[in-house]
Amino acid sequence: MTDALVLIDPAASTVEVSDLGAPHLPVTDLSAHRGDGIFETVLVRLGGSDVTVVNRNRHFTRFCSSASALGLPEPDPDLWDRALETVIAEVRAADPSSTEFGVRYALSRGTQNPDGSQSPRGWAFNVPVDDTIxxxxxxxxxxxxxxxxxxxxxxxxxxxxxxxxxxxxxxxxxxxxxxxxxxxxxxxxxxxxxxxxxxxxxxxxxxxxxxxxxxxxxxxxxxxxxxxxxxxxxxxxxxxxxxxxxxxxxxxxxxxxxxxxxxxxxxxxxxxxxxxxxxxxxxxxxxxxxxxxxx
Structure with missing residues (x-):
């Protein structure tokens, strides 16, 4: 399966396609050394022109609840929908025969800035339905x-x-x-x-x-x-x-x-x-x- 990655900037409300194999997180990101962030994984099923994101709304609702529990910014549904749809589109374009895969999306508290503020960052990428599953x-x-x-x-x-x-x-x-x-x-x-x-x-x-x-x-x-x-x-x-x-x-x-x-x-x-x-x-x-x- 071809890898697809999008980077999400909650402050700027932007979604950017990137290379999954390239470095992205600084070592100072609080998710890297404290696990300070949240994530969800959804199953995506494709059939012709039909796309089913299994339990899409329940996952995002729990994502928002997790953000609240950790004191993270409330996720913007339009932004995260764009990220999810972008990953799906990238996978379909690279491999039209794909019928089933997962998309994992995450929000990190980001990096601690010198003034004490933080810069949350997000990302989403596809994961395979492998033989173990x-x-x-x-x-x-x-x-x-x-x-x-x-x-x-x-x-x-x-x-x-x-x-x-x-x-x-x-x-x-x-x-x-x-x-x-x-x-x-x-x-x-x-x-x-x-x-x-x-x-x-x-x-x-x-x-x-x-x-x-x-x-x-x-x-x-x-x-x-x-x-x-x-x-x-x-x-x-x-x-x-x-x-x-x-x-x-x-x-x-x-x-x-x-x-x-x-x-x-x-x-x-x-x-x-x-x-x-x-x-x-x-x-x-x-x-x-x-x-x-x-x-």
Whole structure:
């Protein structure tokens, strides 16, 4: 896939196509050495002249909420729409056969100026739907549970922890993924210190119990998922109800089906947790994937 990058200047309201392989961030940018910024990733699906940006509005709404949590300037929807559309146009022009890819867009606090002010900067670029993603969609994944290190619902008492914001500080999430791989699993599943199931490092968890879909409440200490909310909004079309609930690891293992849901992977079956097999629901998996991809 051809790489496409646009640089976004929030102060000047400009979008500029650039070379992804060229240097762009100064080492003094606060995203580079503090992770002080936010991001979102959307799935883009192409079919002829049709373009579907899956969950576009939910992603941007969460982007704005993350900006507010970090005290960043409120993102201008027209500016960020232009950036997204520019990346899509660049990819389509370079490779008209493209049918599916992601676009990741980010806003950094930027560089600290001598007068104490800051110069936020943004960027957006395309990311591929690679073999790891397509294999997970088809075959499912395994996971190991990891203690997140804090009790559930801590975020309501400690908002400075930014538990509900999608920040660029993803070192812990990446470390969890590496640890899971070292244990022979595909993914991690975070659990609060007091035993409440939370989320994967880059995904939300949904389980099925009879005719109910259940997912942990964001207030318990996890990121509110755009894909999870899309599924819940359309649960009735699947003949199911949907609700937020606290549950533990045993309830995941004993579920009638479990899925990791996220923008790029859509819905992937959780086949095994801590070595324990979980029931698979192939029909519902296919329906979830179709539902999500329709956006």
């Amino acid at each position: 397509t294999r997970a969609r088809a075959q499912g994944i395994s996971a190991v549970s990891l203690d997140r290190g804090y009790d559930a619902y801590l975020g309501s008492k400690a908002p400075w922890l930014l538990i509900g914001a999608k920040t660029l500080s993803y070192a812990v999430n990446q470390a969890a993924g590496r640890y899971a791989a070292e244990q022979g699993a595909d993914e991690a599943l975070f659990v609060s210190h007091d035993g409440i199931v939370l989320e994967g490092p880059t995904s939300n968890l949904i389980i099925r119990r009879g005719d109910r879909l259940l997912t942990p409440a964001p207030e318990a200490g996890l990121l509110s998922g755009t894909t999870q909310r899309l599924v819940f909004d359309h649960a009735a079309e699947l003949g199911l109800t949907a609700e937020y609930a606290d549950f533990g690891l045993s309830e995941v293992i004993d579920a009638d089906g479990a899925w990791y849901v996220s923008s790029m992977r859509t819905a992937v079956t959780l086949n095994q947790l801590d070595g324990n097999p979980i029931k698979r629901d192939e029909d519902l998996t296919a329906r979830l994937q179709t539902l999500i991809m329709a956006g």
